[in-house]
Amino acid sequence: MAVVTRFAPSPTGILHIGGARTALFNWLFARHHAGGRFVLRIEDTDRARSSRDAVDAIVDGLRWLGLDWDGEPVSQFARAGRHAEVARTLLAEGRAYHCYATPEELTEMRETARRDGRSVRYDGRWRDRDPAEAPPGIDPVIRLKMPHEGQTVVADHVQGEVKVANRELDDMVLLRADGTPTYMLAVVVDDHDSGVSHVIRGDDHLTNTFRQFQLYGALDWIPPEFAHIPLIHGPDGAKMSKRHGAVGLAAYRESGFLPQAMRNYLLRLGWSHGDDEIIDTDQAIAWFGFGGIGRSPARFDMARLISINAHHLRVCDDQELMGLVIPRLGALLDGNLADDAVLRVLKGMPALKARAKTVAELADNAVFLTRIRPVPLDDDAARLLDGEARGRLGRLARLLDEIPDWSPQRLEELTRRIADEEGVKLGLIAQPLRAALTGAKASPPIFEVMDMLGRDESLGRLADALATDHRNS
RNA sequence: GACCCCAUCGUCUAGAGGCCUAGGACUCCACCCUUUCAAGGUGGCAACACGGGUUCGAUUCCCGUUGGGGUCGCCA
Numbered sequence: 001m002a003v004v005t006r007f008a009p010s011p012t013g014i015l016h017i018g019g020a021r022t023a024l025f026n027w028l029f030a031r032h033h034a035g036g037r038f039v040l041r042i043e044d045t046d047r048a049r050s051s052r053d054a055v056d057a058i059v060d061g062l063r064w065l066g067l068d069w070d071g072e073p074v075s076q077f078a079r080a081g082r083h084a085e086v087a088r089t090l091l092a093e094g095r096a097y098h099c100y101a102t103p104e105e106l107t108e109m110r111e112t113a114r115r116d117g118r119s120v121r122y123d124g125r126w127r128d129r130d131p132a133e134a135p136p137g138i139d140p141v142i143r144l145k146m147p148h149e150g151q152t153v154v155a156d157h158v159q160g161e162v163k164v165a166n167r168e169l170d171d172m173v174l175l176r177a178d179g180t181p182t183y184m185l186a187v188v189v190d191d192h193d194s195g196v197s198h199v200i201r202g203d204d205h206l207t208n209t210f211r212q213f214q215l216y217g218a219l220d221w222i223p224p225e226f227a228h229i230p231l232i233h234g235p236d237g238a239k240m241s242k243r244h245g246a247v248g249l250a251a252y253r254e255s256g257f258l259p260q261a262m263r264n265y266l267l268r269l270g271w272s273h274g275d276d277e278i279i280d281t282d283q284a285i286a287w288f289g290f291g292g293i294g295r296s297p298a299r300f301d302m303a304r305l306i307s308i309n310a311h312h313l314r315v316c317d318d319q320e321l322m323g324l325v326i327p328r329l330g331a332l333l334d335g336n337l338a339d340d341a342v343l344r345v346l347k348g349m350p351a352l353k354a355r356a357k358t359v360a361e362l363a364d365n366a367v368f369l370t371r372i373r374p375v376p377l378d379d380d381a382a383r384l385l386d387g388e389a390r391g392r393l394g395r396l397a398r399l400l401d402e403i404p405d406w407s408p409q410r411l412e413e414l415t416r417r418i419a420d421e422e423g424v425k426l427g428l429i430a431q432p433l434r435a436a437l438t439g440a441k442a443s444p445p446i447f448e449v450m451d452m453l454g455r456d457e458s459l460g461r462l463a464d465a466l467a468t469d470h471r472n473s
Numbered sequence: 474g475a476c477c478c479c480a481u482c483g484u485c486u487a488g489a490g491g492c493c494u495a496g497g498a499c500u501c502c503a504c505c506c507u508u509u510c511a512a513g514g515u516g517g518c519a520a521c522a523c524g525g526g527u528u529c530g531a532u533u534c535c536c537g538u539u540g541g542g543g544u545c546g547c548c549a
Contacts, residue, residue, distance in 0.1 A: 009549090117475080118474085121545070164476065165476085207543070294481060296478090296541095297542060359509095412508090431508065442509050445508075
């Protein structure tokens with residue numbers, strides 16, 4: 001049987017971490033199987049809460065994460081007619097019935113049940129009543145007749161065999177009074193109609209599964225297989241909130257996280273393959289399966305995400321990073337990003353990417369290469385350029401001016417020789433030099449920096465620093 | 474409250490009865506390397522929630538307790 005998975009978010013908010021991981025698992029499972037399909041369905045039956053912006057956010061988020069779906073996204077709302085038809089069939093077959101209880105009546109019923117310490121369920125008051133007793137002027141809902149005896153057992157690929165006594169299941173609403181389908185009806189019909197073979201979703205749907213299972217039975221349909229993955233909690237173990245990582249995926253992109261890092265992190269949150277931590281996407285597709293999914297909830301850990309991101313940044317292709325960094329540099333420089341500056345950043349990328357944890361940090365660290373002379377010095381840099389340092393730098397500048405080969409090796413040789421002659425440690429020259437060339441006290445290795453900057457720019461920046469007196473500042 | 478699920482270092486996890494003196498990764502600390510910052514290397518701190526069983530032997534199996542989470546809508 002062909003494997004078909006789906007991601008079925010409701011467009012009522014942002015695409016958060018939990019949703020992204022659910023999508024990732026579904027995608028990986030489909031791609032793991034030859035011929036597998038991954039479909040996207042927008043559960044927009046709640047018209048009041050659904051929005052176009054939310055749909056866009058979901059689509060953008062999935063694209064950014066690199067999770068491609070097969071075929072066009074399905075709008076659940078557009079299938080409302082089909083859902084209603086199924087409900088009416090069930091009604092005609094006597095497997096469902098009209099219920100005329102008003103919302104007020106149901107609220108009262110629940111409050112009473114809760115007060116008496118009983119479980120809060122619909123009591124089936126219209127289940128066996130003669131439709132002739134229907135009160136006038138009330139549009140009924142259609143409810144499914146759940147069995148009262150026996151138990152419902154779901155063989156979940158993650159949670160194992162999960163069972164519940166059928167008496168715990170109440171007669172759920174299939175079709176609302178206005179003729180629109182409820183979620184319970186819509187998912188079952190849509191999953192069935194689109195041939196979904198495996199439903200991989202959050203643990204919060206586990207208890208819903210019992211009821212959906214009954215609906216499949218009433219329809220004489222074979223239910224798909226289920227895998228309920230544990231939820232992702234906030235760092236404090238409580239449900240994700242805005243304080244935590246419950247911001248949209250877009251926020252992570254803006255913060256400078258790489259999609260490949262995000263996939264890696266999300267994959268390892270709730271799934272494992274021995275001691276493997278860094279897993280690229282091809283490897284993930286090859287390895288992914290239900291066996292590696294854990295049963296307990298995981299907490300979101302920003303430090304770990306950052307660490308994984310730093311790794312992917314280090315191994316990322318330079319050109320790919322340039323594409324991400326250039327817009328950020330442009331913004332940092334108010335659009336004054338010169339072509340030769342871009343070339344310097346490209347040349348410096350191998351050294352730069354090893355020192356950053358996010359793309360945002362990478363851009364910050366690269367900005368010194370793009371500054372237009374004279375480059376501003378920060379306080380630490382200014383402090384390094386004291387009288388003695390300037391004296392040594394002056395001498396170095398004169399020798400540098402005559403050096404035939406502007407290579408990191410020759411530059412280092414020369415500088416070390418001067419340090420020797422002056423009887424000082426290399427750092428006493430290298431640090432002021434760094435301050436003069438980068439305007440900061442930390443940077444990639446200074447001789448590499450000189451190479452990135454090139455002879456003219458390096459000498460120019462050095463001259464600028466020597467010409468300005470920072471001792472009184 | 475009822476029902477369902479879960480339980481190994483602070484966090485993510487390995488572990489499928491003896492391989493466990495419980496392993497890896499992140500974080501943190503120390504040292505090494507070193508022109509700074511990183512990276513890297515070495516070492517360290519740190520866990521089987523508790524109580525009963527089953528067994529020659531339990532982190533691993535069963536039961537209970539405690540703790541955490543989820544679901545109980547004409548929301549999805």
